[in-house]
Amino acid sequence: KETTINAVHFTPAQNTYAQSFLKFVDEVNKAGKGVVKINVRGGPEVLPPDQQGEAQKNGLIDMLNTPAGLYLNLVPEGEAFSASTKSPEEVRENGGWDLMQKIYAKKGNAHLLAHIDAGAGFHIFTVDQPKKTDDGGIDWSKLKIRSSPLYRTFLENLGATVIVQSPGEIYTSLERGVVNANAYTILGYQSFGWDKFTKYRVDPSFFQTDVLISMNKDKWDSLSPEAQKILTDTAKSFEKESAEAVEKDTKEQAQQMIDAGQKIVTLSGKGKDEFLSKASKASWQRMESRDPTYISELRKHFQ
């Protein structure tokens, strides 16, 4: 008897992230023929992305393809995925994954399957050439950066002026000069047309994408061991496969933007160290203020 799992994803169906998830779904449905079947019910049109964690918790939906950052209200510790400098593989090996598994079960009524599309970080993109400082950093105070709530605190701590806007408004803001910088992943940056205005990319990247595939725990427990094994195995191999795909796509799209005239500004020395440490500090401090219980343990595995 085939079990059906209802799933939703957090981006529109054509988006890279949804496409990646749909590949996972295909793999499961192929391997699980007759045992388990994932039925994708849609994306943001079915459930608003920041409420999907709640819907998974209360069993409205069985499976999610949603970043941990979108339901930190339920599992604040999930921020460790984006603050981490380690790859999903390392985290699985050093026991961090099992710890997270415990936390997600307790707080989000969720069972984690995989941290997919990992490895890509966020970059700051600027319209004007950033002014370098003596310590290898950048004069952040010149920047008016469009941000999402996820990294707002960090950008403010850098000393930049931050404006929170939805993706639909950014094009016009860049065109009109309301903002002169933007923070986003390389992946998908061009699809919004922003690369036309932001001719400089600041390296290194900060944070990393934290897209998870997870399931409602009750639903997971109700699955046959055979179905669980199919899901776990496919998830594990897909975690690797998707990270490789992201790396390849990121490289490709970065090159396309460089070919179109984008220049890279690389931080170095003390400026770079400060940039990265401020990024990680902002996240860990916020996690600690929300719930300190697991923080020291998490630091051991993720930092």
Place this chain on the structure above:
Amino acid sequence: MDWFFPFALMVGLILFFMGLGLPVAFAFFVTNIAGLYLFFGGSVGVDQMISNFSAAVGTYALAPLPLFLIMGSLFFRSGLGDGVMDALDMCIGNLRARLSYVVLAAGAVFSALSGSSLANTGMMGSLMVPEMIKRGYKAKMAYGPVLGAGSLAVVIPPSSLAVLLGSLAHIDVGALLIAGALPGLLLAVMFAALIFVQTLLDPEAAPQYPVERVPMGRKIKAIAVNIVPMGVIVFLVVGTIILGIATPTESSALGCAGVLGLLIAYRCFTWKALWTSLDDAMRVTGMTFLIISASTTFSQVFAFSGASNGFIGFVTGFDPGPYLFLFLMVCVILILGMFMDQVSMMLITLPIFLPIAAHFQFDLVWFGLILLLAFEVGFTTPPFGLLLFVMVGVAPPGTSLKTVALSAAPFIACTLLLIVLIVIFPQIALFLPNLF
């Protein structure tokens, strides 16, 4: 045909309850609850609906609606608008339906600066409609142009809807935005022609009250006293966007502050006028936002139940060749547009439409613009037409949705005609993008 039951049930219920006389928002809520119990989690789904409210209306992009309502209402409640209208009358002279043209022109200019139809309609509606009705304009001459101009906002760049469409469909966003400029302008001209025809067919629609002939000196004085200060507002709303001082969302608040400043400068500020304008804004916002919260869940249940995908799949399941296909896709959007918001429609239809467009090798910019125009029509089609609700809110008490919807109908016909023209002459859409 699994999709047919949820489709017929959801559409049937919403029409049934609205027809019985339940207020629109309440009819949506009743339908939602029925839908949730049948297709989407039952009582857990109702819990989720309540959790989703903050995502539905708690978005910054909706802020300009109340703010522009405050601005428009303040302008008129204070009596400041009277002088401006008189001055406009004086300047334009005896042109029939002159205020309709003014609304259209102002709305089109504002469309070139803001991408929000809701904000545009809220502003032009609360600024102009009460005055036009007072001066004896019939419904179709007052509401129609405001609604027409309002829907221009998503066609003429900038347009957040076009940006979203472009990024979802992997169409060059810049090209799609530019592509909207010429058709938008053409649409404005068609609207103007429509107003002219309507005055020919029904001269009583816009009363020809006599404007006294005034000497040049008085004319100039009237302009200086009334139009120039109006320029301050125009600068605050429009100039700050152009100069990059404020985003289109923020400019609405600057407009409010500007009108307040003018009132103080002209010594016509009263607390009562301020309180009344806040009242106007609160009423229209409360009514509209409640409908938005309710209709969002409707779209979600509709999507989850498979009704929308099934319906689209069914319609596009025939294989009648490219043009008939295009026609079917536009029809799908027009039908869904009667019940759903634009963003939900895009998310639902694009995954199915894009492969079809690729199959027929449609020019994506051309195709995107046609879709955009079709999505835009949904703003003013009943029973769920957001701009209609805003208009009912700012219109005099007792104005029915039917009156407003009927006055929008000829303007919708213009948009449909434009779609046909773009299909026949793709250059209307592609001329500008090809230049760059």
Place this chain on the structure above:
Amino acid sequence: MQVFFAAVARVSWLMAAAVKLILAAIVIEVVADVVLRNLNLRPISWGVSATEYGLVYAAFLPMPWLVHIKGHVFVEFLRKALPIPARAVLERIVYAACVILCLYITVFAVNSFFDALRTGAYETRTFDMPKWAIVAPVCLGFFFSALEWCRFLLGFESLYDVDPLEQEGL
């Protein structure tokens, strides 16, 4: 009964008045944000999120007052097809449906309100907003709307008695 509904109306009016103040506060906040940014000072970091939550309040708090003043838009195409006596019956059914609906949603909203209080749930935007504060306007809005609809149900008021001069059909 009259006294009771007068008191309900008073509360409804107060909630609507609160929203007016919220809208005024949003104007001030956004203007301040723009001015600060253009003076190269740091804008109000919590401003955008506070505005967003203000809009949630603006959606639900005015609801009962809008019921009271018949400010919710409606159409009547099926109703109009009925003979006059049937319309009177239908009218009562509509009011009863609205009362039940509002109470029904109130029960769920109050439930999630207390759930949120108990668990300390919050939403994360630029600051953490307690969930009970987001659900509260929903509870108040639907509960007092139910009471306001009772006023219609008990025949103190009719939704459809617009001045015939102003009535334009549908």
